[in-house]
Amino acid sequence: MLSSDWAPAFAAVPRSAFLPDLMWPFDMDAGGSVAVDKRRDPDVWQGYAESDAPIVTQWDDGEHSGTEPGGVSTSSASMPSVVFSMLRDLDVRAGSRVLEIGTGTGWNAALLGHRLGPENVTTVEVDKAVAASARAALERFGLPVRVVHGDGFDGYREEAPYDRIIATCGLRSIPFRWVAQSRPGGIIVAPWGTHYSNADAVARLTVADDGKSASGAFTGPVEFMKLRAQRLPAVDHAAYVKGSVADGDESSTTITERQFVGGRFRPQEFTLGLCVRDCVHVVSTKDDGARPVWFYGLTDRSWACVQFRDGDHTRVWQSGPRRLWGEVESAYQWWDEQGRPGFDRFGLVVDGDGERAWLDSPDSPVPVRTH
Known part of the structure; x- marks a missing residue:
């Protein structure tokens, strides 16, 4: 259920305004992605656009062609429920300056732009074609946030410091430069996990007053496409x-x-x-x-x-x-x-030495098995 502070933005900024004519929503009955073309089935397309389902908008880093699903999904529009829960975790306030990592369709950036003003939002997208498409959609909708074509792993120093940073891709390592580009007390929200599986959890980190670290608990499980630089090649x-x-x-x-x-x-x-x-x-x-x-x-x-x-x-x-x-x-x-702890008992610290997972408290690191 939407909270009162985000309900106006979700009502004013429909996901459908940022989706391409040809898209591949996940269909629960089919158990996979299905092709839907707005030009052929506008009602079906609209139904999926308004559903709480993830929608693939690019396959195989743009090398895919045709209507059938490709090999690897490489850009998408997330489930609205997931988008809302992560924006809720971000806890933006009036005047907050936000950096988004992973522009995708531009819908998440548009929601932030509507709430905070487009001048307060910067979004970084590694794929040039995806960035151009999102920039056009944002301008067409009247929310011209700054769209940067670049590697979000580096953040975007030109507009730093930020009050909030949010990633819409799965991380295997959260770079300390995101901490360095945040204000003390700033919040970083990012899906994080390990190569052991695709299962991630959303880390909600608060930057320390001295700016030398960020720490916080995980808020719940999620699965996102991985940051391109951190993808795991197929195991032979x-x-x-x-x-x-x-x-x-x-x-x-x-x-x-x-x-x-x-x-x-x-x-x-x-x-x-x-x-x-x-x-x-x-x-x-x-x-x-x-x-x-x-x-x-x-x-x-x-x-x-x-x-x-x-x-x-x-x-x-x-x-x-x-x-x-x-x-x-x-x-x-x-x-x-340990009593089979759930996600909310675990957390993460990110500092200049890397990152460390903890259980219940940053003073109680998770034991890493030795090689």
Whole structure:
């Protein structure tokens, strides 16, 4: 439900004004993205535009053509409910100067521009064509915020300092330069996570009075397209497992499939990513009662495979300098011992030395499993 402070902006600035004629909304019944063309099906197009569904507006960094969905979605219009929740977290006030990272369609920037005045909003977009399209849409709508074509990871020093910074792409590392470009007491809102999975959480950080750090709790789970410079290339399984899985060292585990494998946005998966860095895991489709889950090290060729099988004990194979399943199992046990905390008990500190996740307090860092 919209709060009273944002309701006028959402009423005055419809998402439909920033969407292209050809778009690919996520359809729950179809279980994936579907092509919708305004010129052919204006009523269907409008229905999706007004729905609470994410809409892909670009595939494959603009190299895609045709109406069928492409390989990788690379720009989109987020679910309105997610847009609202992140703007609520941003807690803007009259006169706030805002930097947005990831312009996309321009709708989020337009909402900010309507609330604060376009002169107080700067948005940075890495894709030149996407930036040009958003700039045209914003000008056409009468909210000409500053649209910069550039790498949002660098922020935008020319208009600093900012009272608020918001990212509309998933981060694997929040740059300290965003902190440096913020005023003391400023707020940074950004989806953040690890390469362990695509599951992120929204970090809401407050810049310290001395400007040397920013810290705050996560407000909830979310999944965004990743900042282009921080995308994870597809893992080449054959580069890790040269022969048979049986060539790895075999063991077993008491952790069950039901405990370990579940739906999206589980705090367990997010926690394992906090503890087990430089690792990606892949949950395979269940077949004939068996489900393998793979783990791949990102700094070497260590790998692990856990084979869950109905009615049988769980077998584990590992290979390489890291005992990846050992790290994951230890992290799972730690999460369990802490009372299985949810997203809101975790937080993040960003300073000149990097970033550190914490549980309950910045003085209680999350233990990172050693390699």
